[in-house]
Amino acid sequence: MAKRLVIALGGNALGNTxxxxxxxxxxxASTIVDLVEEGYDVxxxxxNGPQVGMVNLAFEYSANNGGKTPxxxxxxxxxMTQGYIGYHLQQSIQRELNNRGIKKDCVTVxxxxxxxxxxxxxxxPTKPIGSFYNKQQAxxxxxxxxxxxxxDAGRGYRRVVPSPIPxxxxxxxxxxxxxxxxxxxxxxxxxxxxxVKDDNWYSGVAxxxxxxxxxxxxxxxxxxxxxxxxxxxxxxxxxxxxxxQQELSEMSVEQAKQYIQEGHFAAxxxxxxxxxxxxxxxxxxxxxALITSLEKAKEALQGKTGTIIHK
Numbered sequence: 001m002a003k004r005l006v007i008a009l010g011g012n013a014l015g016n017t018x019x020x021x022x023x024x025x026x027x028x029a030s031t032i033v034d035l036v037e038e039g040y041d042v043x044x045x046x047x048n049g050p051q052v053g054m055v056n057l058a059f060e061y062s063a064n065n066g067g068k069t070p071x072x073x074x075x076x077x078x079x080m081t082q083g084y085i086g087y088h089l090q091q092s093i094q095r096e097l098n099n100r101g102i103k104k105d106c107v108t109v110x111x112x113x114x115x116x117x118x119x120x121x122x123x124x125p126t127k128p129i130g131s132f133y134n135k136q137q138a139x140x141x142x143x144x145x146x147x148x149x150x151x152d153a154g155r156g157y158r159r160v161v162p163s164p165i166p167x168x169x170x171x172x173x174x175x176x177x178x179x180x181x182x183x184x185x186x187x188x189x190x191x192x193x194x195x196v197k198d199d200n201w202y203s204g205v206a207x208x209x210x211x212x213x214x215x216x217x218x219x220x221x222x223x224x225x226x227x228x229x230x231x232x233x234x235x236x237x238x239x240x241x242x243x244x245q246q247e248l249s250e251m252s253v254e255q256a257k258q259y260i261q262e263g264h265f266a267a268x269x270x271x272x273x274x275x276x277x278x279x280x281x282x283x284x285x286x287x288x289a290l291i292t293s294l295e296k297a298k299e300a301l302q303g304k305t306g307t308i309i310h311k
């Protein structure tokens with residue numbers, strides 16, 4: 001039986017505009033199909049931070065500047081980005097599969113993810129979305145719109161929204177049936193559309209679920225053999241960007257917790273990735289998680305690079 005991978009794609013796999021994304025996903029598709037060719041069953045999750053911010057901003061701008069476009073609720077903005085990112089990914093992956101003569105389909109599932117309406121995250125927005133601004137720009141937008149901005153890992157200021165913990169993936173059984181039917185599935189896009197459950201029905205909420213946490217939950221629920229988080233760096237580092245920076249080939253759960261306590265991982269970048277891996281490894285028997293770059297994914301799965309997190 002083929003090993004099952006859940007892959008969480010970072011923003012560097014997607015770009016900041018639809019045109020840029022169309023080009024970048026060709027490289028992304030090549031990496032994913034490399035892994036399919038190695039014999040893995042692949043399920044793909046992805047982020048949508050820049051994209052959901054862009055869509056939300058476009059609707060707001062039109063609504064506030066005399067345009068006839070109505071303001072669009074945030075969950076619907078998330079659904080839109082799931083659709084167009086999934087379209088680009090599945091188109092490129094399917095083309096790559098066909099070019100290599102691999103008889104597999106690729107499909108996107110617009111995915112809802114249940115969150116707890118009492119999650120404390122709703123009282124403290126933390127999830128960066130949209131563009132980077134300098135301090136002056138961020139303060140001006142915050143004064144005008146009432147948005148919350150934070151400094152993001154030395155890269156500038158970004159709007160933040162609540163980031164609740166994923167509780168349940170609504171379309172999980174559909175995803176599992178597709179994977180079992182030899183399909184490459186793109187799901188929990190942008191962490192999934194956040195919904196709360198009331199009276200056995202779902203309502204969207206204004207939030208962004210961290211895509212790494214959603215992918216971790218997906219990997220647990222699908223009983224995947226490995227969670228693979230693809231980001232901009234080949235290996236996780238401690239003392240990042242300091243003279244004593246050190247790359248890590250592996251981390252035990254206890255070592256990772258210690259590094260988190262010591263403040264080695266930035267909240268806006270590496271911290272949620274390591275936390276997602278810990279969640280998966282702690283709760284899935286005989287499992288490992290891997291963090292590496294998109295370009296090095298195949299080599300990392302062969303044990304040649306990347307950072308492995310294990311019990």
